[in-house]
Amino acid sequence: MNFRKALLPLAVLAAMVAGSAQAQVNVMLPANPGGGWDSTGRQAFQAMNDAGIYTGAVNFTNKGGAGGTIGLAEFQGAYTGKPDALAVFGAITVGSIILNKSPIDLADFRPVARLTAEYLVIAVADSSPHQSLQDLVEAMKADPGATPIGGGSAGGVDHIALALLAQAADIPVSDLNYIPQASGAETVTGIVNGTLAAGISGISEFQQFAEQGRIRILGITSAERKEGLDVPTFKEAGYDIEIANWRGILGSPDMPEDNYQTWVDRFTQLNESEAWAKVLETQGWDQFFIAGEEFGSFIQEENERIGAILKEAGLAE
Amino acid sequence: METFSLLLQGFGIALQPINLFWAFLGSLLGTAIGVLPGIGPALTIALLLPVTISIAPTSAFIMFAGVLYGAMYGGSTTSILINTPGEAGSMMTALEGNKMARAGRGAAALATAAIGSFIAGTISTVLLTFSAPAIAELAFYFRPADYFALTVLAFTSVAVVMGTSRVRGFISLFLGLALGLVGIDQMTGQARLTFGIPALFDGIELTVVLVSLFAVGEILYVASRYRKDGSEMTPIRGQVWMSREDWKRSWKPWLRGTALGFPIGALPGGGSEIPTMLSYTLERKLTKHPEEFGKGAIEGVAGPEAANNAAAAGILIPLLTLGLPTSATAAVLLAAFQNYGLQPGPFLFTSNPDLVWGLIASLYVGNTVLLVLNLPLVGIWVRLLSIPAPQLYAGILVFATIGIWGVANSVVDLVVMVLVGIAGYVMRVYDFPIAPVLIGLILGPMAEQQLRTALAAGQGNPLVLVSTPLSVVFLVIAALFLLAPVLIRRLRANA
Numbered sequence: 001m002n003f004r005k006a007l008l009p010l011a012v013l014a015a016m017v018a019g020s021a022q023a024q025v026n027v028m029l030p031a032n033p034g035g036g037w038d039s040t041g042r043q044a045f046q047a048m049n050d051a052g053i054y055t056g057a058v059n060f061t062n063k064g065g066a067g068g069t070i071g072l073a074e075f076q077g078a079y080t081g082k083p084d085a086l087a088v089f090g091a092i093t094v095g096s097i098i099l100n101k102s103p104i105d106l107a108d109f110r111p112v113a114r115l116t117a118e119y120l121v122i123a124v125a126d127s128s129p130h131q132s133l134q135d136l137v138e139a140m141k142a143d144p145g146a147t148p149i150g151g152g153s154a155g156g157v158d159h160i161a162l163a164l165l166a167q168a169a170d171i172p173v174s175d176l177n178y179i180p181q182a183s184g185a186e187t188v189t190g191i192v193n194g195t196l197a198a199g200i201s202g203i204s205e206f207q208q209f210a211e212q213g214r215i216r217i218l219g220i221t222s223a224e225r226k227e228g229l230d231v232p233t234f235k236e237a238g239y240d241i242e243i244a245n246w247r248g249i250l251g252s253p254d255m256p257e258d259n260y261q262t263w264v265d266r267f268t269q270l271n272e273s274e275a276w277a278k279v280l281e282t283q284g285w286d287q288f289f290i291a292g293e294e295f296g297s298f299i300q301e302e303n304e305r306i307g308a309i310l311k312e313a314g315l316a317e
Numbered sequence: 318m319e320t321f322s323l324l325l326q327g328f329g330i331a332l333q334p335i336n337l338f339w340a341f342l343g344s345l346l347g348t349a350i351g352v353l354p355g356i357g358p359a360l361t362i363a364l365l366l367p368v369t370i371s372i373a374p375t376s377a378f379i380m381f382a383g384v385l386y387g388a389m390y391g392g393s394t395t396s397i398l399i400n401t402p403g404e405a406g407s408m409m410t411a412l413e414g415n416k417m418a419r420a421g422r423g424a425a426a427l428a429t430a431a432i433g434s435f436i437a438g439t440i441s442t443v444l445l446t447f448s449a450p451a452i453a454e455l456a457f458y459f460r461p462a463d464y465f466a467l468t469v470l471a472f473t474s475v476a477v478v479m480g481t482s483r484v485r486g487f488i489s490l491f492l493g494l495a496l497g498l499v500g501i502d503q504m505t506g507q508a509r510l511t512f513g514i515p516a517l518f519d520g521i522e523l524t525v526v527l528v529s530l531f532a533v534g535e536i537l538y539v540a541s542r543y544r545k546d547g548s549e550m551t552p553i554r555g556q557v558w559m560s561r562e563d564w565k566r567s568w569k570p571w572l573r574g575t576a577l578g579f580p581i582g583a584l585p586g587g588g589s590e591i592p593t594m595l596s597y598t599l600e601r602k603l604t605k606h607p608e609e610f611g612k613g614a615i616e617g618v619a620g621p622e623a624a625n626n627a628a629a630a631g632i633l634i635p636l637l638t639l640g641l642p643t644s645a646t647a648a649v650l651l652a653a654f655q656n657y658g659l660q661p662g663p664f665l666f667t668s669n670p671d672l673v674w675g676l677i678a679s680l681y682v683g684n685t686v687l688l689v690l691n692l693p694l695v696g697i698w699v700r701l702l703s704i705p706a707p708q709l710y711a712g713i714l715v716f717a718t719i720g721i722w723g724v725a726n727s728v729v730d731l732v733v734m735v736l737v738g739i740a741g742y743v744m745r746v747y748d749f750p751i752a753p754v755l756i757g758l759i760l761g762p763m764a765e766q767q768l769r770t771a772l773a774a775g776q777g778n779p780l781v782l783v784s785t786p787l788s789v790v791f792l793v794i795a796a797l798f799l800l801a802p803v804l805i806r807r808l809r810a811n812a
Contacts, residue, residue: 063726066501066518073515099506100518148774154506179773180503182766185664192457195774208667214457315506 024056026079028087030063030071038062040116040247041088043279044270051273053266067096067156073104076253083259085252086112091157091245094299095306098316099155106303110251110260111296113267116280117244117288118202119222120161121231122149123215125191128198133219133237136198137169144175150187151200153180155315157245158200161221163309168239173312191215202245203229204284222286246288248295264292324446327674331682336379339372340679343380344686347387351407352395352698356713358388359645360531364713366524366649366656367720374657375672379679381653385646386438386683389589389626390691393430394698397423397618406589406625409597413610413617420613425559429567429615430622431691432559437575437623438684441630444579446677449666452638456663459639461771462782466791467641468764473795474584475756478591483802485749492740493757496521497765504769516729523652525721526758529734530751531645532717534741536710541742543706567619570600574623582631584643589628596624630680637661637673641760648755 027045031037041060048054063071068089079085087109097104122133130136140147144166151158159180163173179196181187184205190196192214199206203220207229210217217231221243225233234241249267251260270276271289280287290298310316330336350356362381369377392407397414410430417426459467476486499510500520511517559567577599578592600620601610610617633650635641640662642648654661659669666673691698721734744751768782775781783789 061726066515070515070518100501100508100515102515145776150770153501153503177773177776179770181770182503182763183660185660185662185668189457189459189663190461190770190774193460195460195770212667 024084025054025058026082026085027058027060028063028071028075028079028085029060030068030075030087030089030093037068037088037090037247039283040285041249043283044115044249044267044276047273047275047279048266048270050275051270053269053273066100066102068093069096069100069102069104072109072250073102076104076108079252081254081256082252083256084263085255086263087250087252088247089250090247091302094302095155095157095160095310098307098310106250106299107296108253110253110255111292111299112249112251112260112263113271113291114246114248114288114295114298115267115271116285117246118204118286119220119226119244120158120200121203121206121217121220121229122162122165122198122200123191123206123210123217124198125194126213126216128216130198130218133232133234133239136218137165137171137237137239139197140166140176141169141171144171145177147197148177148179148195149198149200150179150181150190150196152184154178155310155313156180157243159313160306160309161241161243162200163313164241164243164305165234165239167309167312168234168241173309174314176313178313188215226286244286244288267291320447320450323450323670323674324678326670327676327678328681330375330671330675331379331678336376336675336679337682339376339380340383340683341686343383344387344683344690345383346380347384348391348394348687348690348698349387349701350384351388351391351393352701353391353704353709354395357531357646358385359527359649360535361388362646362649362653363524363527363531364717364720366653367723369653374659374669375675377653377657378650378672378676379683381650382676382679383683383686385629385650386434386626386680387687387690389438389622389629390431390434390687391698392625393434393618393622394427394691394695395702397426397430398699399702406593406628407622408590409593409621410618412597413614416611416613417615417618422613422615425563425615426613426618427695428559428692429563429619431688433567433571433574433619433623434626435684435688436571437578437627438630438687439681440572440575441579441627442677442680442684445630445633445680449634449638449673449677452634453663453666456639459787460785461767461774462785462788463791464767465764465771465782466788466795467639468760468767470791470795470798471641471643471756471760472753472764473798475753477798477802481748481750485747486753489744489749489751489753490757493754493759494761495757496526496754497758497761503766514729516727520762521733521758522730523648523755523758524656525730525733526737527645527649527652527755528717528721529737530741530744530754532713533734533738534745534751536714537738537742538745539706539710541746563615566606566615570596570616570620571623573599573603574620575627578624578627579631582628582643583634584631589625589632589644592624592628593621596620633680637665637676638663640763642756645752645755648752648759651759 027041029038029041045058063074072087072089075087124130124136130139149162151162159178162178166173166176181190184201187199187201188209191199206215206217209215219234219237220226220231221234221241223242251263268291347358350361361384389406393410396407396411397418400411400415414426417423472490476490477483499517501508501518508518574596577596581592582589597617597620600616604610604614604616606614632644632647635643636647636650640660642651651661721730771781
C-alpha cells in the first residue's frame with residue numbers, strides 16, 4: 001500500500017514530463033512568473049484556446065532577467081530553426097540589448113506580431129507651479145540640473161520618452177537630470193515630497209494618485225487622447241513624439257516559412273477575436289496590433305531610434 | 318473609524334473558508350517548526366516561497382502570518398520541555414520554564430506561555446491595526462535623505478546589536494552589502510560584479526541567499542556537531558492547569574512583556590531576542606519571589622513569552638508601512654512581497670487594501686487558532702521531537718534544493734546556493750551573525766538608491782543628506798550606536 005502511494009506522485013510527474021514533450025508549441029516567457037510579459041503570453045494562448053484558433057498544448061518556459069535578453073539568448077540557442085517556437089518580448093528588450101551589449105540581434109528572429117501597449121504619462125506634484133507640459137519643458141530648458149525627473153531604470157522606455165521630449169525641445173539629452181527610481185510608487189512619493197520636479201511612468205502607475213489629487217498629469221505619449229483621461233498628448237503640446245511600452249511575439253530564428261505564416265495568421269485572428277477583447281479589457285491593456293514583416297520594420301525603426309537616444313544620453317557607445 | 322471598517326472588511330477576507338484553511342495550515346506549520354530546534358520562521362517562509370507562488374498573495378501572506386506567530390508559540394514548548402530553545406526568542410523561557418517542568422509544573426509553564434502569547438499577540442495586533450495606517454502616511458513626507466539616514470541607522474544598529482562582537486557584525490553586514498551590489502545598476506544600466514555571467518544581471522536572488530544561509534549553513538553546522546545521545550525530555554507531570562496563584566503572578570508580566578516587545582520589535586535591529594532578555598531581567602527585578610528565580614519562577618516564563626509574541630507583531634509595522642525589514646524574518650517576508658511584485662510601503666495600503674487588512678485580520682484569527690492548537694495538543698507537538706535529526710535535516714536540505722531549482726531553473730542559483738551555504742557554515746562556526754548579511758543584502762540597494770537620488774536631486778551637494786531634521790536625528794542615533802560603548806568605557810576608565 002505504501003509502495004503504491006509512493007509511486008503515485010512519480011506517475012503524475014512522468015505524465016507531466018511526457019505531456020510537455022508532446023506539446024506542439026514552445027513559448028519562451030523571458031520574465032519571472034506574474035509579470036506583464038508572463039501574463040501577455042499566457043493570456044494570449046488562453047484566448048486563442050477560448051476562441052478556437054489554436055487549441056493544442058502549449059509548453060511555457062519562464063526565464064527572467066535583464067529586460068528579456070537572457071531568456072531570448074536561451075531561446076535562440078535552443079530553438080533556432082524549430083517550427084513552432086515563440087517568445088514574448090517588448091520595447092524594454094530593445095534598449096536592454098544595446099545597454100547590456102547582449103550578443104542577440106532582434107533581426108535574427110521572425111517578427112510575428114505586436115499585440116499591446118501601455119502609454120506613458122508625465123506628472124508633477126499637485127502643488128507644482130507647472131500647469132502644462134510647456135511650463136515643465138521651459139523649466140527644464142532654463143535649468144535642466146535643477147529640474148530632476150524620475151522614472152524607470154536607465155535606458156528604459158520612460159527614460160527614452162523623456163530624452164525624445166528633450167530632443168524635440170532642443171534640450172541636450174546629456175544635460176537632463178534623470179533619476180531612475182526603483183518603482184512607479186517611489187516615483188510618486190518623490191514627486192509628492194518635492195524631491196523630483198516631475199516623474200514619467202506608465203499610466204497604470206500614476207492614474208490612481210492623480211485621481212486622489214496627489215499628482216497632476218501633464219501629458220501622454222499616445223497619438224490621440226486616451227478615453228477617460230482628460231490629458232493632452234505630447235503632440236498637442238507641440239512636441240512631435242509618440243512612444244509606447246509595447247509587447248509582442250517573436251518566432252524562432254529560421255522558422256520554416258509555412259509555420260511562420262500560420263502563426264502570423266493565428267495572431268491576426270486572435271487580435272480580432274472576442275476572447276482577446278475581453279482580456280484587453282480586464283487587464284487594462286491597449287490594443288497596438290501589427291503583424292509580420294510590417295512588425296519587422298517597426299522593430300528595426302525602434303532599434304535605430306532607441307540606439308541613437310542611448311548614445312546621445314551617454315549610456316551606449 | 319475608517320480603520321475599523323477596513324478591519325471589518327479584512328475579517329471578511331480572513332474568514333473566508335479558503336483563507337481560514339491557509340491560516341490553520343500556517344499555524345500548524347509554524348508551531349511544528351517552532352517546536353523543532355534549528356528551524357525558524359525565516360527559513361520556513363523562505364522554503365515555502367517557491368511553493369506558494371501559485372496561490373493568491375493574500376492567502377500566502379495569511380499563511381505566513383500563521384507561521385510567524387506559530388513559531389513563537391511552538392518555540393516555548395521545546396524550551397520548557399527539553400531546555401533547548403526551539404526559537405531564538407524562546408531562549409529566556411528555557412531558564413525558568415524547564416526548571417518548572419522538572420519540578421512537575423510543566424503544564425502551568427506551558428499554559429502561561431500560551432496564554433501570555435495569546436494576550437500579547439492580540440494587544441500588539443490591535444496596536445498594529447491602529448498605528449500602521451498613520452505611519453504609512455508618513456512615507457509621503459520621507460525624503461531620500463531621510464530614508465538614507467534610516468538605512469544607515471538600521472545598518473549600524475544591526476551590526477552592533479546582533480552577534481558576539483561589533484567586528485563580526487560589520488563583517489557580516491559588508492558581506493551582505495557586497496552581495497547586494499551584484500547585477501545591473503539601475504541608475505546607469507551598467508553591470509556590476511557579474512563576471513560576464515548573464516544569469517547574474519538581475520542580481521543575486523534574496524531567496525537563494527536566505528535558504529543557503531539558514532538551511533544549508535545551519536544544517537551543515539548541526540550535522541558537524543551531531544551527537545547521537547540527544548537531549549532529554551522532561552515529561553509533563555503534576556497539576557494540569559494554572560492555579561489561582563499562577564494567574565495572579567502571570568498577568569502583570571504578560572502586560573509588561575507586551576509593552577517591551579512591541580516597540581522594540583518595531584525598531585531596526587530589535588528582533589525578538591532583545592525584548593525577551595529585557596523582560597526576563599525586568600521580571601527578575603520586580604518579582605516578590607526572588608528566591609524562586611533560577612528554580613522555576615512563573616514570571617520568568619510569562620514575561621519573555623509575551624515579549625516575543627509582541628515583538629513578532631512589532632516587526633510588521635516598519636515592514637508594512639515603510640518597506641523596511643528589521644529582522645531576518647521580516648527580510649524574508651519582504652522577499653515574499655517582492656516575489657508577488659508587491660512593494661510593501663504606504664502604497665500597499667491604497668493599492669492592495671484587501672491584502673493588508675486581510676493579513677492584519679488573519680493575525681487575530683491565527684492567534685485564536687494557535688491558542689486552541691497549543692493548549693490541549695501540547696502532547697502531540699512534543700512527539701515531533703522524536704523525529705530522528707539526520708532524516709529531518711536531510712529532508713529539509715533536499716526540499717531546499719528542489720525549491721531553489723523550482724524558482725528559476727537556474728544552475729547558477731544552485732552554485733550560488735552551495736557557495737553561500739558553505740560561507741554560512743563557516744560564519745556559524747566562527748560566530749558571525751547571519752541577520753546583518755540579510756539586512757545588508759536587502760537594504761544595501763535601497764540605501765544606495767536613496768543616497769544617489771538625494772545627491773542627484775541636490776545636484777551633487779552632500780549637505781542635502783543632512784538637510785532635514787529627521788535625517789539629522791537618525792544619523793546622530795546611528796553615530797551613538799557606534800560610539801556609545803567606546804565613550805562609556807572611556808568614562809568608566811576615567812572615573
